[in-house]
Amino acid sequence: MVDLDDVRRIVGERHVVDGAALSGRPQDFWVHTPTAALGLAKPKDVQELSAMLALCHQEDQPVIAEGGRTNLVGATQSTGETLLVSLERLNDIAAPDRQGMTVEVGAGAIIETIQQRCATDGLRFGLDFGARGSATLGGALSTNAGGFQALRYGVARDQVLGLECVLADGTVLSHLSSFVKDNTGYDLKHLFIGSEGTLGVITRAVLRLHPAPQSVNTALLAFETFEAVAETLGLMRRDLNGTLSSFEIMWAEFFHFNVDAVLNGRSPIEGRYPFYILCESEGFEAEADAALFETVVGRAIEDGLVADAVIAASSRQRQELWRIREDFEAEMQLFKTMIDFDVSLPVASMEAFVSEVERRLNEEVPGNLGLHVLGHLGDGNLHVTTGLATPEGKGEVRRLVYELISGYGGSISAEHGIGLAKRDYLHHSRTAAEIATMRALKQALDPKGILNPGKVI
Ligand SMILES: Cc1cc2nc3c(=O)[nH]c(=O)nc-3n(C[C@H](O)[C@H](O)[C@H](O)COP(=O)(O)OP(=O)(O)OC[C@H]3O[C@@H](n4cnc5c(N)ncnc54)[C@H](O)[C@@H]3O)c2cc1C
Numbered sequence: 001m002v003d004l005d006d007v008r009r010i011v012g013e014r015h016v017v018d019g020a021a022l023s024g025r026p027q028d029f030w031v032h033t034p035t036a037a038l039g040l041a042k043p044k045d046v047q048e049l050s051a052m053l054a055l056c057h058q059e060d061q062p063v064i065a066e067g068g069r070t071n072l073v074g075a076t077q078s079t080g081e082t083l084l085v086s087l088e089r090l091n092d093i094a095a096p097d098r099q100g101m102t103v104e105v106g107a108g109a110i111i112e113t114i115q116q117r118c119a120t121d122g123l124r125f126g127l128d129f130g131a132r133g134s135a136t137l138g139g140a141l142s143t144n145a146g147g148f149q150a151l152r153y154g155v156a157r158d159q160v161l162g163l164e165c166v167l168a169d170g171t172v173l174s175h176l177s178s179f180v181k182d183n184t185g186y187d188l189k190h191l192f193i194g195s196e197g198t199l200g201v202i203t204r205a206v207l208r209l210h211p212a213p214q215s216v217n218t219a220l221l222a223f224e225t226f227e228a229v230a231e232t233l234g235l236m237r238r239d240l241n242g243t244l245s246s247f248e249i250m251w252a253e254f255f256h257f258n259v260d261a262v263l264n265g266r267s268p269i270e271g272r273y274p275f276y277i278l279c280e281s282e283g284f285e286a287e288a289d290a291a292l293f294e295t296v297v298g299r300a301i302e303d304g305l306v307a308d309a310v311i312a313a314s315s316r317q318r319q320e321l322w323r324i325r326e327d328f329e330a331e332m333q334l335f336k337t338m339i340d341f342d343v344s345l346p347v348a349s350m351e352a353f354v355s356e357v358e359r360r361l362n363e364e365v366p367g368n369l370g371l372h373v374l375g376h377l378g379d380g381n382l383h384v385t386t387g388l389a390t391p392e393g394k395g396e397v398r399r400l401v402y403e404l405i406s407g408y409g410g411s412i413s414a415e416h417g418i419g420l421a422k423r424d425y426l427h428h429s430r431t432a433a434e435i436a437t438m439r440a441l442k443q444a445l446d447p448k449g450i451l452n453p454g455k456v457i
Contacts, residue, residue, distance in 0.1 A: 067139025126153025335387025
C-alpha cells in the first residue's frame, strides 16, 4: 500500500482527502453507505497522474478512477485499501475548432458543461443522458454511455477522435488525433472506451462535434400495439429526413405511474394505452421542420398506427413531457429494493421478452412490486425495473432475467456497463473465448491488477 504522504508530495497536500472528509460522502448514486478508501487524490494534470500511478504500481496499490460516481453498476465501489483518483481538476475545455468541428476536453469536465460550451459556438456535442449535470467525460467514455440521442449521433465511443490515457505503470499513451480518418495501426482508444477504468485512466479526448440544430419538435404518441410502435419508428426515421433524434418508449405501467407522480395525474393524453412514445426531431429550419413533423405524425395517425398524439406547443410543455420519461424519484421509492436491467434486444423480440419477464416474475417471484419498462427504442435498448420489499431474492430475479435475455440473444448491458453488479453474468452475453481475451488484455496492460480490481471480469 502507498504512504498517503508520498501521494501528497506528488499532488499537493490540499489535493488529498481522507478520514472523515471522505467517509462522510456516499459511495455512489445508489449506495449511500460511507465511502471506504485509503484516500482520494486529485492530480492537476497528466504528469501528476502518471507519477502517482507509477508509485501505485510499484507499491501494488489498488486504484479506482472516479468521475461523477453516477454509474449504475457499482463500478466505483471501493474498499478501505483503495486509493481513489478524481479527475475533477482535469476539466479544461479548449475553444472548439469550428471548421474541423472538434473540441479537446479534459476527462474531468462535466457533460452538461461540454454541451453548453459547444453550444456557444453553434456546435452540438452529441451525448446526452439524465446524469448530464454530474457525470464527467472520463466516466461517460469509460462506461461508453448511450442516452437519448444515440439514435442520431451514436454512443460515447462514436464521439471520440483522439484519446490520452495513463496506464497502470504510469506510461502516458497519447494520441490526441482530430482526424476522422487515421488508420495508423491498432486503434488503441477503443480499448479504454467502455473498459470502466480497468485498463487505464483517461485524461483527455478530442471529441467530434456536429452543427447545433436550430429547431426542436417533440411529441408524445399513444399506441394500441407494439407492432404499430415498431412501424412508426421506421416511418419517422425515413420520412423525417434524418432529423429524428429521440424515440423513447414507455410501457403503460411506468407512464401512468409517473404521470401520477410528476404531473399529479394530469396526463397529456386522455385514456389509457399499452405503449407511449416520446419522440423528437431536431433540424435546421424551424418552420419547415415543424410542418414536416406535424405531417409525419398526422400520417401515422391516418395510417392507424398512432392512436392519439400531442405535439408540444411550448418549451414548457416539452419539458413536462420529458419529466415523465426522466424523473425516477417516485419509482425509487416504490420499488424499495430496486432491481434494474439495462438490456439490448432486437426490436422484434421486445414485446415477447417483456411479457415473458412479467409472467415468470409473477409465477416465480410473487412478492415482486411490479414491472416498469421504458427505454431508448430507437437503439434497441430497454430499461426493465422491478423491486422487492427486502434484498432477499434479488439474486434470483437477476438470474431469471439474465437467462431470459440470453435466450432471446440480447445483451445484458446496453449502456450502463458491467462494473460489479453484472460481472458474474457476463457469460450470458460474451463467449468463454471473448472473456479469456479480455483477461489477456487486462494482464498485458495491468499485470499487477491494480486498476479497478474485481470489476468487469
Ligand atoms: C439519473 C441517471 C440517468 C442515467 N442515464 C443514463 C443513460 O441514459 N445512458 C447511459 O449510458 N447512462 C446513464 N446513466 C449512467 C451513466 O453511464 C453514468 O452515469 C456515466 O456515464 C458515468 O459518468 P461518471 O462521471 O459519473 O462516472 P463514474 O460513475 O464516476 O465512473 C464510471 C466508471 O468509469 C470509470 N472512470 C471514471 N472516470 C474515469 C477516467 N477518467 N478514466 C478511466 N476510468 C474512469 C470508473 O472507474 C467507473 O468504472 C445514468 C445515471 C443516472 C444517475
